[in-house]
Amino acid sequence: MAQDTHKNSEVAEKGYSRLAKPGVRSDPIYIEAAMPSKNQFVLPPHYEGYFQAILLSHGTIIDRIEKLAHDIKETYGDEELNLLCLLKGSRSFFTQLISFLNKMHVYGKSASFRPPYMEHYVRVKSYCNDGPNAEGVLEVISEDLSCLKGKNVLVVEDIIDTGNTLNKFYSWIENLQPKTITVAALLEKRTDRGPGFTGDFVGFSVPDGFLVGFSLDYNEMFRDLEHICVLNEEAMRAFSK
Numbered sequence: 001m002a003q004d005t006h007k008n009s010e011v012a013e014k015g016y017s018r019l020a021k022p023g024v025r026s027d028p029i030y031i032e033a034a035m036p037s038k039n040q041f042v043l044p045p046h047y048e049g050y051f052q053a054i055l056l057s058h059g060t061i062i063d064r065i066e067k068l069a070h071d072i073k074e075t076y077g078d079e080e081l082n083l084l085c086l087l088k089g090s091r092s093f094f095t096q097l098i099s100f101l102n103k104m105h106v107y108g109k110s111a112s113f114r115p116p117y118m119e120h121y122v123r124v125k126s127y128c129n130d131g132p133n134a135e136g137v138l139e140v141i142s143e144d145l146s147c148l149k150g151k152n153v154l155v156v157e158d159i160i161d162t163g164n165t166l167n168k169f170y171s172w173i174e175n176l177q178p179k180t181i182t183v184a185a186l187l188e189k190r191t192d193r194g195p196g197f198t199g200d201f202v203g204f205s206v207p208d209g210f211l212v213g214f215s216l217d218y219n220e221m222f223r224d225l226e227h228i229c230v231l232n233e234e235a236m237r238a239f240s241k
Contacts, residue, residue, distance in 0.1 A: 026071040028202035050235035058226040064203045069100035082118045089158035092215035093186040126165040138168040153178040159187040163197030
């Protein structure tokens, strides 16, 4: 998936870039298809019969997040980094990522005893307003984020699907005038339904299907599932609203 070059050029004109080291992208692991047998892993009995297959095991997810943390640490060093967790789906990814980052800081050869990682939590909703000139509207619920001016910002997202909401949120963050903006995403779907927005630190490139688990949900179900699985049609019927 190609980088959104229009987006990057706009950012450059404003005097800051998406990366502290421009041009660096942590390429995702390409997942071609789901694992063939669900019987090889432990699944909650109350979810039995709701999955096509397991896409990513819990252990694989954790190992990959640890590598992303190393990539982020290498990019920013001991600079202060403000991590924005996009709730609710990013909660598990964010928690594991910042745990690895803090551990590397505590036990590494840091020049500063002060933890460089600042946590922020954001709820983002995107919808279309009414009328003949209807357009996408972004609603952001968060603490006062004016403190991000002149700071390094890392947006932590669970999955880049169409990328439409994340593209709008990226522009919203730009208005706060941070020093840098980067995006860490656990998953990046291979789809042509969006503007082509891509992350900077990405765990896995995955096929276009409905995924749940590791805090990803379907109508608030399946967030407690440790693996990431492909949902089947029976589950969509059972838990549809």
